[in-house]
Amino acid sequence: MQENLVIVESPAKAKTIEKFLGKEFVVKSSFGHIRDLPKKELSIDIEKGFVPTYEIPKEKSKLVAELSKAASEAKMVWLASDEDREGEAIAWHLTEVLGLSLENTKRIVFHEITKNAILNAIENPRKVDMNLVNAQQARRVLDRIVGFELSPILWKKVRPALSAGRVQSVAVRLIVEREREIINFKDTSWYRVAAQFYPANDASKTLFKAEYSERFATKEEALAMLERCKTATFTVEGSEMKPSKRYPAPPFTTSTLQQEAGRKFSMSVSQTMSVAQKLYERGLITYMRTDSVNLSDLALNACKKEICEMFGEKYSSRRNYTTNSKGAQEAHEAIRPTYIDNHTIEGTAAEKKLYELIWKRTVASQMVAADINRTTITINMSGSAEKFVATGEVVTFDGFLHLYSESHDEEPTEQGEAAILPALADGTQLLSQSITATERHAVPPMRFSEPLLVKRLEELGIGRPSTYAPTISTIITRGYVEKSNKPAQKRPYTLLTLKGSSITEKVASENYGAEKNRLAPTDIGMVVNDYLEQNFGIVMDYNFTAKVEKEFDRIADGEQGWNTMIGEFYGSFHNMVDKAITTQVEKNTQIRVLGVDPQSGNLVKARIGRFGPMVEIDAPEGEKPRFASLKKGQLIEAITLEEALELFALPRTLGKFEEQDVIVGIGKFGAYVRYGNNFASLAKGDDPYTLTFERALELIESQKQSATAAATPIKTFAEDAEMAVKNGRYGAYIAYKGKNYRIPRGKKAELLSYEECLSIVNNTKK
Numbered sequence: 001m002q003e004n005l006v007i008v009e010s011p012a013k014a015k016t017i018e019k020f021l022g023k024e025f026v027v028k029s030s031f032g033h034i035r036d037l038p039k040k041e042l043s044i045d046i047e048k049g050f051v052p053t054y055e056i057p058k059e060k061s062k063l064v065a066e067l068s069k070a071a072s073e074a075k076m077v078w079l080a081s082d083e084d085r086e087g088e089a090i091a092w093h094l095t096e097v098l099g100l101s102l103e104n105t106k107r108i109v110f111h112e113i114t115k116n117a118i119l120n121a122i123e124n125p126r127k128v129d130m131n132l133v134n135a136q137q138a139r140r141v142l143d144r145i146v147g148f149e150l151s152p153i154l155w156k157k158v159r160p161a162l163s164a165g166r167v168q169s170v171a172v173r174l175i176v177e178r179e180r181e182i183i184n185f186k187d188t189s190w191y192r193v194a195a196q197f198y199p200a201n202d203a204s205k206t207l208f209k210a211e212y213s214e215r216f217a218t219k220e221e222a223l224a225m226l227e228r229c230k231t232a233t234f235t236v237e238g239s240e241m242k243p244s245k246r247y248p249a250p251p252f253t254t255s256t257l258q259q260e261a262g263r264k265f266s267m268s269v270s271q272t273m274s275v276a277q278k279l280y281e282r283g284l285i286t287y288m289r290t291d292s293v294n295l296s297d298l299a300l301n302a303c304k305k306e307i308c309e310m311f312g313e314k315y316s317s318r319r320n321y322t323t324n325s326k327g328a329q330e331a332h333e334a335i336r337p338t339y340i341d342n343h344t345i346e347g348t349a350a351e352k353k354l355y356e357l358i359w360k361r362t363v364a365s366q367m368v369a370a371d372i373n374r375t376t377i378t379i380n381m382s383g384s385a386e387k388f389v390a391t392g393e394v395v396t397f398d399g400f401l402h403l404y405s406e407s408h409d410e411e412p413t414e415q416g417e418a419a420i421l422p423a424l425a426d427g428t429q430l431l432s433q434s435i436t437a438t439e440r441h442a443v444p445p446m447r448f449s450e451p452l453l454v455k456r457l458e459e460l461g462i463g464r465p466s467t468y469a470p471t472i473s474t475i476i477t478r479g480y481v482e483k484s485n486k487p488a489q490k491r492p493y494t495l496l497t498l499k500g501s502s503i504t505e506k507v508a509s510e511n512y513g514a515e516k517n518r519l520a521p522t523d524i525g526m527v528v529n530d531y532l533e534q535n536f537g538i539v540m541d542y543n544f545t546a547k548v549e550k551e552f553d554r555i556a557d558g559e560q561g562w563n564t565m566i567g568e569f570y571g572s573f574h575n576m577v578d579k580a581i582t583t584q585v586e587k588n589t590q591i592r593v594l595g596v597d598p599q600s601g602n603l604v605k606a607r608i609g610r611f612g613p614m615v616e617i618d619a620p621e622g623e624k625p626r627f628a629s630l631k632k633g634q635l636i637e638a639i640t641l642e643e644a645l646e647l648f649a650l651p652r653t654l655g656k657f658e659e660q661d662v663i664v665g666i667g668k669f670g671a672y673v674r675y676g677n678n679f680a681s682l683a684k685g686d687d688p689y690t691l692t693f694e695r696a697l698e699l700i701e702s703q704k705q706s707a708t709a710a711a712t713p714i715k716t717f718a719e720d721a722e723m724a725v726k727n728g729r730y731g732a733y734i735a736y737k738g739k740n741y742r743i744p745r746g747k748k749a750e751l752l753s754y755e756e757c758l759s760i761v762n763n764t765k766k
Contacts, residue, residue: 002026005074006530008065008248009081009090013113017080020115028070030081032642034060035093037140039479042148049563056097064097069708076106078122083109083332084289085139085556086466088132094126102127105594111290112338113283135556142166142548142566146539150532150575155584158531159524159608163478167463167471169532170545174456175448176521176529184637185444189215190215191222191437191496195388197234197379199422201430207433208421210379210390220439224496228383234430237387239423245369248400250293250321251334251362253460254465257288260361262451265353266517269450270469274334275350279499284345285358286333289465293321293334295362302340303366311402336362360404366663367400375421379430392421437496447484468753472519481526484633488514523636527590535580537541538572595641604644606636611668615644632723634717646689654693662696664688673699717754725749725757736761 003024008014014027015590021027035054043053056064071077077100081087094100095199106125110117113413145165150164193212198205205469216222252260276288292553293715295303300318311348321334337359341623345355372393379388395401422435427456442735448456454468488511495506521529533540554560591607594615602618609616613630628647651665651674660676671682680703682688686695713724714732725743726737732749734741734757741764743749 001754002070002074002080002376004076005070006078006080007071007094009087009486010277010281012278015280016113016283017118020113020118025078026070026074026621028067030067030090030094030194031060031063031280033090033093034064034067034097037144041146044141044144046145050566050570052137052141052144054093067094068098071100074104076104078125079105079107079128080109080121081287083111084466085132085136086312088129089136089140092128092130092133103438109483111332112286113280114338131558132556134562135552138555138562138565139552141562142569145566145570149574150536150539153535153577153580154528157580158527158590162524162528164528164532164539165474166539166548167467167545168474168478168480169529170462170542171453171457171471171474172521172525172529173477173533173540174453175481175519176526178445178448179521179526179635180637182447183431183635185442187444188442189219189439189493191220191436193220193437195223195229195234195392195603196433197430198433199424202422205433206422208377208390208392209378210388210484211389212381212386213502214386216437219439219496222496223503226435226437226496226503228231229381229432229498230501233382234388234432235380235382236424236426236428236430237380238426239375239377240374241373243396244372244374245371245374246399246401247318248364248404249361251295251336251365252358253293253323255291255454255468257335257358258454258468259451260407261354261357262449264357265350267350267354268472269378269454270473270518271350272354272427273469275354276350278347278366279345279351279358280353282347283338283357284342285338286336288335290333291465291697292323292332294323294332295336295365296333298375299333299336299340299362300366303363306340306363307367311367316366317366319366321365334362338723361406364400364404367403368397370395370399370401371397377421377424390419390421392413394420433499435498439493439495441491441493441512443512445744447515447520449518454517460542461549462542464549464552474523476519479522480528481519481521484515484518484520486513486515486633510656520633521635523608523630526635526637527608531585535583536573536576539574549588557575592636594639594644597645606630606644607634615639615647617648636751650688651681652688652691654691654696657697657700662693662700664691664696675700675754678703714749715752717757719754720758723754723757723761725752734760 004021004026006017006021006025006027007029007030008017008027009032011029011031014029018025018027024353035056037052038055043049043055047051079091079094079100081090081094087109095105104536107128108118108121108125109378146166147164147681151162154164158197158341192215195210195212196207197210198207198354209397212225216225249256257276258269258272261267262269267275273288276285279285280288300320304318333357337355340359340363343356343359345352347355372395375391375433377390379390381388446452450472453472457463457468457471460490476483490509491512492507492509495508497504497506528537529540538544551560551565555562591605594604594606596602597604597617600617600619602620604615604617606613606615608614609627609628613634613636615628615630617626619625626648628644628650630636630647634643651663654662654673655666656662657675664682665672665674666688669687671688673680673682673691678700680696680699682691682699686699713726715725717723722737726733726735728740732743734743734752736757741761743752
């Protein structure tokens with residue numbers, strides 16, 4: 001009989017733990033949850049207090065049998081799933097399914113996979129915490145009820161095959177609201193005046209920059225300002241230097257790690273979590289789902305030792321951070337390296353980068369603040385009530401900046417890097433080398449990046465560390481949100497420069513509007529959002545969603561029963577469902593009239609059609625309307641009449657080839673070039689609206705070559721002329737007596753014998 005069976009949720013974690021335990025311990029993995037709510041049924045008994053009915057998926061039945069056998073043969077079973085609510089629920093499901101008894105079952109938790117942590121956990125076991133289990137059950141049941149009752153309504157009222165979710169719908173709302181801010185943004189411009197000054201008594205003419213405190217709405221006002229500068233005198237009114245400190249950021253929580261990895265490495269939230277999971281399971285970092293910024297005494301002492309050895313004691317400053325957010329997923333520490341003296345690790349490029357980031361952030365949090373001198377010089381201009389102001393800063397001691405500097409969100413800013421300013425006495429006369437008025441444009445709100453969305457969700461109290469990655473993945477997978485990538489556009493701007501007594505005007509250009517991996521709503525995302533807001537305000541309310549998270553925390557603390565919490569929500573929610581079922585949706589609310597087609601005089605509309613977003617031109621009764629699909633990135637809510645009419649430019653006739661018209665158009669399966677009865681698909685990057693005749697001929701020739709290659713068999717057989725191995729659109733296949741047969745995986749088409757082909761034909765199911 002086996003002495004001890006340890007069950008964890010992942011094979012990688014099992015492999016690491018096995019290294020620390022002796023031969024008396026066998027470690028097995030449950031591969032996550034071993035049972036869950038069935039996918040296609042509600043499986044919640046609402047009448048009996050929302051009791052869920054769980055099932056073991058077919059693919060887990062063999063694993064459950066193996067674990068049952070191993071558990072029955074062990075004297076003691078140790079449940080070592082993760083320390084959060086999800087991990088507690090996995091431990092409880094294992095207890096229930098495997099029929100484990102209280103006498104020979106112990107629950108152990110650890111927030112790092114090290115020998116000391118695991119041996120300490122074994123010395124201090126506990127029972128499965130049902131409060132944590134119930135908090136997880138409450139989330140699972142609530143989300144299942146919302147999804148199952150809302151989704152069918154969306155199918156009937158909006159469009160088939162849609163879905164809704166408690167957290168995902170609120171995340172989509174944030175993205176939709178930001179998009180509408182961008183759509184409604186009005187471009188404005190103004191002029192900002194900056195001068196290059198130097199002290200009149202400075203023979204070396206040491207320049208520094210100062211900005212005028214007033215902005216000018218028009219070019220005429222800016223020119224008038226420069227005219228005044230021609231005869232004005234400039235005097236230092238005051239110069240102030242203030243010493244200040246810049247403090248390091250606290251160690252990483254789940255959300256701050258996701259944000260910083262996104263900013264520094266452009267890693268998606270799910271990618272960050274996947275890499276962090278691997279680092280944790282290899283025993284390299286502490287548990288990666290946490291709201292805590294706390295560090296253990298062991299970690300604090302290890303950080304001090306490393307800092308003193310690397311930089312000297314003057315760089316060390318022991319610092320304890322406290323967690324402000326309640327419900328810190330029951331984790332004890334921030335995300336940190338398990339061994340601070342390991343500066344680097346072996347692994348993939350992503351694992352190395354993320355580990356180094358975690359290591360630097362942890363160690364920097366225990367270093368002294370940077371000392372900075374901030375200087376402000378105020379400059380009087382004769383004949384003007386407004387002032388020129390110069391600001392600058394000097395780092396006098398780098399402190400933690402010697403090791404690490406936190407990135408910041410790419411919010412638009414007009415401030416450049418602060419400069420080093422000269423020491424100037426009050427009353428010093430200044431001369432200007434040049435004074436420039438630069439035209440500047442207002443910047444529209446930015447679409448959310450994944451890190452920015454996580455930051456906003458956390459600020460609103462929506463979701464928890466374990467929910468951010470799946471929430472973002474879900475709204476993208478379901479087509480409510482897409483990643484937007486836009487190249488920069490160029491626009492002109494005006495510079496007016498005063499040098500000496502002459503003013504010159506120059507038109508320059510600047511890039512703007514570039515986007516990389518920004519989250520943009522799709523048309524269907526906006527329609528679903530609007531419908532849910534109109535009919536299910538409680539689900540879409542930010543405060544309600546945050547309040548639910550607090551309720552889960554109360555359940556986890558044993559302050560509230562989970563059934564009661566669900567019951568309080570369900571009554572008002574189900575009334576909304578009943579009302580929505582009987583309320584007719586006004587279809588006109590989903591149609592946007594853009595204007596009148598100048599050629600036909602008929603209305604031009606934008607709406608969601610059977611195959612997605614589209615525009616149509618009405619037609620008189622008895623005639624067919626004209627339809628055109630929207631381009632990628634175009635929205636029903638934002639498209640203009642001019643942009644809509646451009647979509648009807650297809651199909652376009654480009655010229656003749658082999659006495660046939662060459663036509664480019666868009667069909668059910670995408671953009672194509674047609675000549676006669678032959679079709680060629682456009683390649684990625686080809687735009688049907690701008691495709692040239694020469695490029696169309698290249699596509700035609702490529703399609704001809706592909707067709708010739710497909711028509712030429714890879715292999716024929718003397719035994720039977722009707723048997724052949726051919727190249728098809730989806731790879732090689734066997735053709736025999738007018739029918740096609742798939743070649744089994746692992747077999748090379750060119751090496752198949754006649755007997756093998758015949759066997760495949762005879763054994764293929766009809």
